[in-house]
Structures are given as C-alpha cells and as structure tokens.
Amino acid sequence: MNGTIEQLRLRARGPNPLVSWTDEKLLLSYRSERDGRVFEELVHRYEKELFGYLRHYLGNAEMAEDVFQRTFLQVHLKCGQFEPGRKVRPWLYRVATNQAIDYQRRNRRHRLCSLDQAVRGNEDDGASGLAELLGVAADGPAENAEVAEQHEALRREVDALPGLCRQVVLLVYFQGLKYREAAEVLSVPVGTVKSRLHTALKKLTESLSHVSLP
C-alpha cells in the first residue's frame, strides 16, 4: 500500500529528469548539493539489485533490509570519499559487502539460515518463502516442495563454497557484475576473480547435476 502511494506521488510529480543521469552524476551531485531527490533516485535505482545481493549474502530478508539501509546511510555519510572517475556500482557493492560482513560479525550469525525457513515461508518477507523463491506460479504442493528443495540445494552448495569463491559467485553470477567490478569490490586481482569463479561454478554444476528439474 505504501509502495503504491509512493508510486502515485512519483507519477504526480511528472517525468523525472534524474532518470537520465548516470549513477556517477547522481552521486557526485549529491555529494556537492545534498539534494534529497538525487539520493532517492539513487536508492530507487539500486533497490532491487542491492537487496537481492544482500538477501543472497545474508540469507535473511530482515537482515538484508537492515544492511540495505545501513549501506545507503554509509553512502550518505561517506560520499565525500567517492573519487570522480570511478564507477558507482562496484563502490556501492563494496560498501554493501562490508556492511554485511560487519553485520554478521556483530550478530555472530552464520551465513546459512535455517533450512526450514524457505520451506515454511518467512512472514517478514511479506509473502511465503516458496512463492518468493519460485518466482512463478506453482502447480501444486508437490511441485512447490520440489522447487523449494532445489533452491535450497543451490543455496546450500553456494554457502558451502569458500569465502572468496562464494562472494565472487554472488557478485558475478547472481548480480551480474563484471570481473573488474567484482575485483574492485573484493580488493583482489581480476585474475583471482576469474579463477575463483571458474572453480566455483565448476564445483556447483558438478554438485547439482544430480538434482532434477520439474
């Protein structure tokens, strides 16, 4: 409901000239002028992408939302440290990754969430876990359970990867970052990202090759 009202308000304002701005222009403009609308555009642009990344990383929607907000609070506080000429996307992912790591350390929680959580559905997600994971309408309980099991199997395998491999898979495979951007986020050489991703995907495909699809 709130989201709908928000969208109505946005439409009432008319076409947004900020839509055509690049991420870098938005951030540099916010750094100098502190215009709230510029910040809103930036948050809106990365809302789904960054939340999805944090959801994958932390395994919990509530934590992902918390870290998402902390990430943009850091963007607000530390935008002065953003150097012109750099790309916003890897910088943003770097902030988000660091915030997620700090969050995990503070809460001393494992990356793996309860195996039951996705199956039973998380009320905090606003929808059942199955529907969210599937993304498509399920035919019946049996098919839903099977898809959920596959998703859970993938999740388990991804979480079982070593730290850097897992991060590379999340950034490049799940979030679609380029090799160079992922290397910047993780502060490792590009070659390391390439080799880690190759190894991780090879391992994942071998591990999950026995799982059948509906």
Place this chain on the structure above:
Amino acid sequence: MTDSIHQQLLGHLLGALDDEEQAWVDGRLERDESCRRELILWRRRLSPLEAMRPDFDPPPGLDGRTCRMVAAYGSAPARSARRRLAMSPDPTVPGAVSLFGWHDVAALGALLLTAVALLLPAIDASRFHAAVASCQDNLRQFGLAMTQYSRHHGEAMTQLAGEGKLTTAGIAAADLLGDAVASVAERNLCPEAWLAAQGATCVLSSPLDGVGVVPPIPGTAVPGYFFASTSNDWSGMWRDGTMDGHGSRLPAILALFADDPSADLPGRRLVGHDGRGRNLFFEDGRVRFVPCSTHDESAETVFSSVEPSAPTDVSAPIIYVNRLGR
C-alpha cells in the same frame, strides 16, 4: 585449452568481460571451433543453475523508508562542522569552546606537583624506617653474639687490643676483599651503611670465629669502636689512641651502635642514619633507635638519656660500640 580461455569464455557467457576482453573472445569464437564447443558445454552446465536461481524482490517501500531514515539521521557535514567548531581553540570563532586551555594545563600541573610533594616525604620516611629496621636486625645479630661470648667468658668481652690495663675489648670488622683483609677496621659499618651501598665489602665476623683485628696505634686517631671492658678495672673508651675511662669498676655495658654515617657529618662520633640518631642494642635483645642530632654527643649522654639507670645497673651489661671519626 588453457584455464585462462575457459575463464574468458565463462565471462563472455555471464557478460562479465570488459569491452577489450569481449572483443578478443568474439574473435576467438569466430575462428576456433573448440572454443565454440566449450561455450556450448558451459551453457548446458549452467542452465540447471539458472533454473534454480532465486530472484528476490525487495519489500514494498524499502527505498522510501531508507531515504527517510537517512534524512532523519542528519547531515554528516553539518555534524562534522559543529564538532570542529567545538574543538577549535580560536576564540574569534563564535560559539567556539576550547577543550584544553592553559588554565587546564596549569591546574593539572599544580595537581601533579601537589601529589609529588605529598608522596616524596612519605617515600623518604618509608626508606628511613626500612634502613633503621634493617640496621636493627643486623645489630641484634652481633649484639647477641657478643652477649653470648661474654657470658661464656666470665663477662669478659673479646679483646680488641692492648695489654693489662690498656687492654681493650670490643669488636671490630675488617674490610675484606676476597679472603684477605684489605684495610683497617675503620669501616665497622652496618651493612646498610652508605659505604656498603657504594660497594664497600664489609663483613662483621662473629667474635667466636675470630675477627680481623687491627690494633690501634697509640697517638693516632684511628677509627675504631668504643668499648667497655670487664677484663680489668678499667672501663672506658678508646679515643685518639688513649684510654678515656671512668676509672671505676663498672660492669661492662653492652650497647652497640650501628652506625650509618653520613658523609656530610664530620666528627668523631658520627650520628648515623642521615644524622637522625643511632640504634642501641641491649643485652636482653632489645634494639632501640635513639634520636640524637648532635655528633659530639657522648655515649654516656646517650645512655643516660635512654636508660638513666643503665650505667649503674649491674644486671644488664651493655657493650657500646661506636666509631671514632678522624
């Protein structure tokens, strides 16, 4: 095919390559059949993964909540500016409050000086008492040894020097270097004495074991001990090479002066312990510290001030031993 090419093909599939890398892979795919086959293989390998990949939607209104949260937090530059103003020592800046001013430094310095002024006398007093207590322990040790000796030898004390009426009794200590006697017995010092602290080797032997003795040379002022003798009719003091006695038959009086001479106090009777007094040992084992500040004060005066009846008390022999200064 090398791992590097595999990695580039994977990057091509995922859209993870830079423009230059993408162009290189495109060229390679055009001319290399094995690369095209490898790409197809990777596509097949990743398709199950693609089907399993979940897609998470953010909760509704997340962007709005985030923006409101950040807006409520306050602007960081304004907070930093306020903090900088508060820290600024410049009085011309309105509202500036200096955290550390000169008056704070002066107050802290006064506090430190006061603490030091209070502590130093306490430290000095504790050092003094510790030295006195240590000296008393030492004094008690060889005082008891002397007492035992005199009881085993008919109330006579160890013979220090001389013969007949000039026999003098007492104890002396030699300055030992290794196993040899190094110097005259002028350093009959409590081991706590300042000379011992400066590295002088000073040993007091039990009279039962024999002592290193240097007989006094008549006519010279030789540092030695005051003593009293019961081996003859005389009891008195050896001073400057002559006998200075009472000329009466008085029992030996045992008292030991553990002398801790200060270098700044010349005189024949040096007042020990930084000029504050001396320890006296009594036969019954008591050791008392007697304050006296006059370095010419005679032993009798000291005794009478401590034990008025001591010189006539025949039941309490006391040996007093003191050091003569030059």
